[in-house]
Amino acid sequence: MSIKLGVPSKGRLMEKTFDWFAKRGITLSRTGSDREYAGAVEGVEGVDLVLLSAGEIPRELAAGRIHLGVTGTDLVHEKLPRWEQQVEELEPMGFGEADLILAVPQFWIDVDTLEDLDAVAAAFRRTHGHRLRIATKYHRLIREFLADAGVADYQLIDSQGATEGTVKNETAEMVADITSTGETLRANHLKILSDGLVLRSQATLWRSRVAKCTSEEKSALKTLLAKIDS
Amino acid sequence: MPNRSQIEARAALLRQRFEVAGGVVVDPPLLQPADILLDLYGEDIRARAYVTSDALRGEQMLRPDFTLPMVQMHMKGGAEPARYTYAGQVFRRQEHDPDRANEFVQVGYEVFDRTDPADADAEVFALFQLQLRGLELRVATGDIGILLAAVEGLNTTEVRKSALRRHIWRPRRFRALLDRFAGRTPMSESRKKLLSTTGPLTGTAPEIGKRRAAEIDARVETLRADAAAPPISEHEMEALEALLAVRETVPYALEQMRDIAVDLPAILPALDRLEARTSAMKARGIAIDQLDFEASYGRTSMEYYDGFVFGFYAERRPDLPPIATGGRYDALTRYLGQEDEIPAVGGVIRPDLILTLEGEVRS
Numbered sequence: 001m002s003i004k005l006g007v008p009s010k011g012r013l014m015e016k017t018f019d020w021f022a023k024r025g026i027t028l029s030r031t032g033s034d035r036e037y038a039g040a041v042e043g044v045e046g047v048d049l050v051l052l053s054a055g056e057i058p059r060e061l062a063a064g065r066i067h068l069g070v071t072g073t074d075l076v077h078e079k080l081p082r083w084e085q086q087v088e089e090l091e092p093m094g095f096g097e098a099d100l101i102l103a104v105p106q107f108w109i110d111v112d113t114l115e116d117l118d119a120v121a122a123a124f125r126r127t128h129g130h131r132l133r134i135a136t137k138y139h140r141l142i143r144e145f146l147a148d149a150g151v152a153d154y155q156l157i158d159s160q161g162a163t164e165g166t167v168k169n170e171t172a173e174m175v176a177d178i179t180s181t182g183e184t185l186r187a188n189h190l191k192i193l194s195d196g197l198v199l200r201s202q203a204t205l206w207r208s209r210v211a212k213c214t215s216e217e218k219s220a221l222k223t224l225l226a227k228i229d230s
Numbered sequence: 231m232p233n234r235s236q237i238e239a240r241a242a243l244l245r246q247r248f249e250v251a252g253g254v255v256v257d258p259p260l261l262q263p264a265d266i267l268l269d270l271y272g273e274d275i276r277a278r279a280y281v282t283s284d285a286l287r288g289e290q291m292l293r294p295d296f297t298l299p300m301v302q303m304h305m306k307g308g309a310e311p312a313r314y315t316y317a318g319q320v321f322r323r324q325e326h327d328p329d330r331a332n333e334f335v336q337v338g339y340e341v342f343d344r345t346d347p348a349d350a351d352a353e354v355f356a357l358f359q360l361q362l363r364g365l366e367l368r369v370a371t372g373d374i375g376i377l378l379a380a381v382e383g384l385n386t387t388e389v390r391k392s393a394l395r396r397h398i399w400r401p402r403r404f405r406a407l408l409d410r411f412a413g414r415t416p417m418s419e420s421r422k423k424l425l426s427t428t429g430p431l432t433g434t435a436p437e438i439g440k441r442r443a444a445e446i447d448a449r450v451e452t453l454r455a456d457a458a459a460p461p462i463s464e465h466e467m468e469a470l471e472a473l474l475a476v477r478e479t480v481p482y483a484l485e486q487m488r489d490i491a492v493d494l495p496a497i498l499p500a501l502d503r504l505e506a507r508t509s510a511m512k513a514r515g516i517a518i519d520q521l522d523f524e525a526s527y528g529r530t531s532m533e534y535y536d537g538f539v540f541g542f543y544a545e546r547r548p549d550l551p552p553i554a555t556g557g558r559y560d561a562l563t564r565y566l567g568q569e570d571e572i573p574a575v576g577g578v579i580r581p582d583l584i585l586t587l588e589g590e591v592r593s
Binding site: 108149168173189194 | 268272274276277325326328393396400402404406407410418420421424431435436437438440441443445446448449450
């Protein structure tokens with residue numbers, strides 16, 4: 001058997017991952033038709049490529065179905081409680097950099113910090129009869145961050161895409177989302193709270209702490225990691 | 231580890247004793263509508279409770295405790311005074327500690343009686359102590375009502391008091407607010423800039439979202455007024471800090487807090503209530519001289535308690551959650567009853583933990 005390396009199955013994240021491995025003498029490639037999620041690994045023996053959605057890679061690592069995986073810090077922290085015990089961070093890869101942040105409408109000139117947000121949330125609830133809504137897909141991370149900061153009277157609204165648009169559509173009052181340049185936020189008239197950085201994320205190579213290895217697989221893993229390190 | 235039938239047998243026994251004390255047995259449903267729990271506890275409840283849903287009733291939660299269904303049931307038509315008891319499973323989502331149970335049995339006793347709150351507190355506490363007799367436990371008591379009274383009595387604006395009151399149960403935010411209101415934290419540059427302006431503000435950013443310009447202007451006005459208000463005085467701050475640090479046996483704690491009340495006279499009525507409770511406890515045979523009192527107790531874990539609070543802990547097993555906890559929650563009934571308050575006090579015991587501790591003693 002071979003060890004399994006899970007990488008994102010499409011887009012820039014896949015291309016950058018392929019480049020990163022190529023620089024270290026390992027060629028990853030997709031095989032078959034464009035729609036078929038099969039891949040090949042050259043430059044090291046005994047490694048299988050598994051193409052997956054970046055969002056599924058944390059779960060696959062935690063289940064031990066893949067030995068290594070490439071995905072963002074944000075997704076690992078959000079999807080795996082006690083992630084340190086399930087996966088090991090091997091290498092930050094220097095791309096896919098993005099920050100998970102809290103952002104409010106620019107015209108909220110009275111809100112700059114979490115303390116302001118908390119005060120505004122209380123007033124908002126009194127005025128509107130419901131809690132201040134934050135659109136996000138990072139429920140666990142945001143809830144823990146806000147609990148830690150002592151912010152109350154908010155609620156999370158699930159948003160799996162086009163999150164920045166929710167404020168204008170009045171389905172949420174603010175957002176918690178990933179941003180790299182802040183361009184989308186600005187275009188949607190949102191600003192980041194000065195102490196609203198929840199997490200700095202980048203594409204990272206992870207090792208599963210639970211995936212089982214035969215001695216053969218162990219040596220393949222060792223060779224691969226040695227190549228990456230050199 | 232005790233098995234399920236042992237736990238259920240012990241739960242039945244505990245409940246029976248509560249029945250003998252006058253508790254009427256109630257058995258609320260396992261599934262509770264999520265909206266009211268969310269409204270009450272906020273987003274934090276999602277980290278603690280299992281949520282499920284169907285197309286007809288929407289989101290439901292597996293009951294994280296009995297308090298809310300109990301209070302609702304009583305408010306729908308319970309006669310007063312009333313005493314209830316129950317035994318059954320509660321469910322807690324666990325995201326950090328795999329050793330903590332996500333399902334366990336609670337046995338509880340709740341009193342809705344407005345005639346003599348001090349005695350109702352003493353009654354509940356005495357019953358719990360009796361139920362736990364023979365176990366070597368540390369007992370913690372406190373009184374959130376004293377802290378609420380201290381905040382109420384501060385010589386400062388209503389806006390500041392209400393902000394502090396809201397965060398009594400979040401000690402760190404409370405501390406940060408207090409430092410700001412006392413002028414101990416320097417004002418941020420962005421706030422200074424905001425306050426250097428006058429009149430309603432017109433910006434270039436478009437108005438988006440449900441929070442309107444009028445609300446923003448109103449808050450800016452509030453901030454301006456706050457900046458003009460004098461800081462909370464040092465001697466009030468010192469008294470409040472001394473109060474938060476009180477940790478003594480009940481008689482000494484009372485003495486210390488009476489001293490503190492010279493600077494915070496607003497806590498006097500709350501201290502009188504503590505004294506009345508103490509007498510009522512004494513009358514029920516509780517050894518008051520050895521009972522611990524911590525002014526800050528109950529601030530981190532028990533949000534809806536707003537008066538007397540207590541907990542029983544196994545000191546040799548710090549890994550275990552409290553064996554029993556309870557307290558007074560008048561504010562919850564006020565909130566749920568749309569201002570129709572019913573003074574309420576109660577608590578819960580975990581039979582599984584009792585059995586675990588007894589097993590250790592035997593082996």
